[in-house]
Amino acid sequence: MLRARNKRINTFDENLKRLVQEMFDVMYKTDGIGLSAPQVGINVHLMVFNPAGERGEGEEIVLVNPVLYKASKKTLFYDEGCLSFPGIYADVERPASVKIDARDITGAKFKVSLSGLPARVFQHEFDHLKGVLFIDRMTDDVLESIQSQLQDLEKKYESRTGLPTPESVSNNQKRKAAVGFSQR
Numbered sequence: 001m002l003r004a005r006n007k008r009i010n011t012f013d014e015n016l017k018r019l020v021q022e023m024f025d026v027m028y029k030t031d032g033i034g035l036s037a038p039q040v041g042i043n044v045h046l047m048v049f050n051p052a053g054e055r056g057e058g059e060e061i062v063l064v065n066p067v068l069y070k071a072s073k074k075t076l077f078y079d080e081g082c083l084s085f086p087g088i089y090a091d092v093e094r095p096a097s098v099k100i101d102a103r104d105i106t107g108a109k110f111k112v113s114l115s116g117l118p119a120r121v122f123q124h125e126f127d128h129l130k131g132v133l134f135i136d137r138m139t140d141d142v143l144e145s146i147q148s149q150l151q152d153l154e155k156k157y158e159s160r161t162g163l164p165t166p167e168s169v170s171n172n173q174k175r176k177a178a179v180g181f182s183q184r
């Protein structure tokens with residue numbers, strides 16, 4: 001599901017509102033600060049986030065069909081974690097600020113400029129909407145430093161599901177080579 005193609009949303013109804021509420025519930029319960037629909041098995045262009053990470057604190061942001069139209073040349077490294085890779089944190093470089101066009105939960109268009117942690121979370125989730133994962137953006141050295149943790153996750157997946165992992169850690173090296181900032 002994380003690598004599948006995601007579809008734009010055209011219907012702004014009660015089902016969408018319910019999905020958004022369920023995504024916030026999952027995000028807060030799992031100590032997240034952002035969540036994309038493909039992470040909960042729904043392949044559509046939808047993300048929710050709240051950099052405060054606590055219900056009732058900070059601002060809850062919902063972006064439907066977001067488009068990133070400007071990213072700063074200045075980039076920053078940040079020790080990122082992903083809810084789809086529990087317990088793994090590693091440095092990822094991303095533009096410091098971004099400008100976005102999106103729709104809200106009612107379908108109304110809006111523009112927003114983000115910097116700091118909100119810009120970081122947005123870009124992490126926006127990548128999910130394109131099937132790009134944070135491991136694809138790590139340098140070889142950083143990826144090497146978390147290799148054993150990734151392999152542990154693979155083993156856990158295989159023993160729980162009885163299935164081989166859909167993509168192996170070694171394949172990620174090849175995929176990463178194909179992903180540049182130009183794909184944002």
Ligand SMILES: CSCC[C@H](NC=O)C(=O)N[C@@H](C)C(=O)N[C@@H](CO)C(=O)O
Pocket residue numbers: 031032033034035036053079080081082083084120121124125
């Ligand atoms: C810095 S972008 C991280 C976004 C990510 N969303 C989806 O995968 C996420 O919420 N990751 C969590 C592991 C995370 O960053 N949690 C916070 C708060 O607990 C943390 O600092 O670990």
Ligand SMILES: [Fe+2]
Pocket residue numbers: 081082083084124128
């Ligand atoms: Fe993630």
